[in-house]
Amino acid sequence: MVDMRLTDEQLELQSLVREFCEKELRPIAAECDRKSQSDPAGCFPVEALKAASKLGLRTLGLPREMGGRDIDTLTHCILLEEVMAVEPGFGAMFHQVWRLAQHISRVGTEEQREKYLIPFAEDDTCLISIAQTEPGSGTDNTFPYRGVDGGIKLSAVKDGNEWVLNGTKHFVACASTARIFIVIGRTEPDLPAPDGATQFLMWRDTPGFRVGRTHDKLGGALLMNAELILENVRVPESDILMGINEGFSDKARHYGRGAPMVATFGLGTARGAYEAALAYARETVRQGKPLIQHDPIAMRLADMLTLIEATRSAIWRAAWGSDNREHYLQRDAAVSSYFSTVCARTVCESAMQIFGKDGYLRNFPAEKYMRDALMTNHINNTVDVRLLKIGRALAGELVSPL
Ligand SMILES: Cc1cc2nc3c(=O)[nH]c(=O)nc-3n(C[C@H](O)[C@H](O)[C@H](O)COP(=O)(O)OP(=O)(O)OC[C@H]3O[C@@H](n4cnc5c(N)ncnc54)[C@H](O)[C@@H]3O)c2cc1C
Incomplete structure (x- = not known):
């Protein structure tokens, strides 16, 4: 129940x-x-x-x-x-x-x-990052591509009891500030990445490991996404997380069940924009009465609230399923993840409308929420790929919602 x-x-x-x-x-x-x-x-x-x-x-x-x-x-x-x-x-x-x-x-x-x-x-102040995306592969990893020519390229080659890692990652969240890194490397270049990638644990000060430029993003600035450069980084075998070639395996399932969490990015951002717009509509007077007493504004706020409540219901249901393994439905998780992006974009745009010209100014919160909301179009999966995953689930294929 x-x-x-x-x-x-x-x-x-x-x-x-x-x-x-x-x-x-x-x-x-x-x-x-x-x-x-x-x-x-x-x-x-x-x-x-x-x-x-x-x-x-x-x-x-x-x-x-x-x-x-x-x-x-x-x-x-x-x-x-x-x-x-x-x-x-x-x-x-x-x-x-x-x-x-x-x-x-x-x-x-x-x-x-x-x-x-x-x-x-x-x-x-210790933070942790996970590095998967590379300049040549993003979706290839999240919507797994089974050709050996695609997916993660960062190479990991065994040398005695150590692995030697070489390559570049980018867009890695928290990388600019993190101390601990999980880097996914290709341990079997002759197999498709889903079967030949491995998670390696390492500290920021490992020789040969370097954090490159911090990405200059439209929003979500405090997520501190950055590039990583690995040049002959030696990682002991004991720092392999899970097992060799298990980087994308079923064992990583806890990680793969995070879709409702990522969906919450859009929900929370939408709620923040809605609350700011509601306060503005209550305190701003036009034609002798607060904005909220003008029907189009009240209807817009009602629409925003409805979207937020529906999104939260979808996310909590998927989250409950994720915690109660036998009730976990990939389709529900993917739906919550797609819908939250729609909610974030729609609600934040409405908030900008309610703020009128102030919605377009940097010293009011609406434009920042809009920029932050757009982050949800790209994070983990692009919004198109989320939709594609729901379609594939409907066609009977098992695809990770993340
Ligand atoms: C704020 C933010 C935080 C992030 N944090 C991390 C992090 O911590 N660690 C990390 O490793 N990565 C992180 N990423 C990267 C993120 O996972 C990738 O951006 C995402 O997987 C998409 O990959 P891409 O940007 O390379 O797009 P690409 O894969 O290059 O896709 C380009 C376009 O082609 C479409 N496309 C690609 N392949 C297909 C296909 N097979 N079928 C249909 N359409 C396709 C996509 O939808 C998109 O429109 C982050 C990104 C953002 C924006």
């Missing part, structure tokens, strides 16, 4: 996250965004991350015995929505760190948990 009442722990964490966002993030969000336009690498609010760590928010994905809460998919979505509604780039960063700490704790060895997760828990 699906029961959507939140537990005491979910409510407690939700109000903790809300308080953090209002106190630490909302006051600095616009300024960080403005700074990112001249300095994409230098806009990250380290003090806000430290404050989050102090409250235990950075480490929510860790197991309880390591000081975390081992949050499930639904809880992840509930909390992520709160951050996305205030600062979508910072929210996406939380998503990444919660999910990847949990990934390492679930599929990693005891030695890997000690080597990576204990320092991660102790360092209040």
Whole structure:
């Protein structure tokens, strides 16, 4: 039975996250965004991350015995929505760190948990990145291409008890600021990438490993996407996560069930834009009455709210399915992920309309939400590929929703 009442722990964490966002993030969000336009690498609010760590928010994905809460998919979505509604780039960063700490704790060895997760828990600014996308392959990895000529090219060659990695990644979230990296390399160049790729764990200061330029993006600036350059990086065999050639395997399923989490990017961003527009419509008077009393504005807000509620229902249902394995439907997850993008774009555009000319100005929040919302058209999968995956699922094919 699906029961959507939140537990005491979910409510407690939700109000903790809300308080953090209002106190630490909302006051600095616009300024960080403005700074990112001249300095994409230098806009990250380290003090806000430290404050989050102090409250235990950075480490929510860790197991309880390591000081975390081992949050499930639904809880992840509930909390992520709160951050996305205030600062979508910072929210996406939380998503990444919660999910990847949990990934390492679930599929990693005891030695890997000690080597990576204990320092991660102790360092209040430590973030984790996963690097898959390369200049020549994005969709090839997320909508797997089975030709040997496509997919991940970063080469990983065995040399004794070590693997030697060479290649370039780009668009890697948090890379500009992260200390721990999961890099996916091609260990079997003669097999299709889905059968011949491996996840390698490494520290930022590993010899031969370098972070390149931080991407100058339209929105989601605090996600700090950057390039990675690997030149003869030597990784011990013991730092292979899961197993050789298991980079995209079923064992990575926990990671592959993240579609409702990524869908929350659009939901939270839409909610933030809606709340800003609602406040503006209540306080701005035109022709003797607040905007909200003008029917077209009230109808637009009603439409925005309806889309948000419908999106949340789709996401929570898919998240519940993800937490209750036997009820997980790839089609539902893919639908939630596609629909949230539609919701984000539509709601943010409506918010800009409600703000009138102010919607087009940088010192009002509507245009930033619109730019942040457009991030959801590209992240993990392009919006077209999400739709394509639903179509393939309808045709009876099993495709990962992420
Ligand atoms: C904000 C943000 C954060 C990101 N974070 C990360 C990260 O942390 N780690 C990481 O590794 N990557 C990350 N990415 C990269 C992201 O995963 C890729 O952008 C995404 O997979 C799409 O790949 P691409 O941009 O190379 O597009 P391409 O694959 O080059 O696609 C180009 C166009 O062709 C279409 N297309 C491609 N192949 C097909 C096909 N088979 N059928 C139909 N249409 C197709 C696409 O829909 C698109 O319109 C991030 C991207 C963004 C925007």
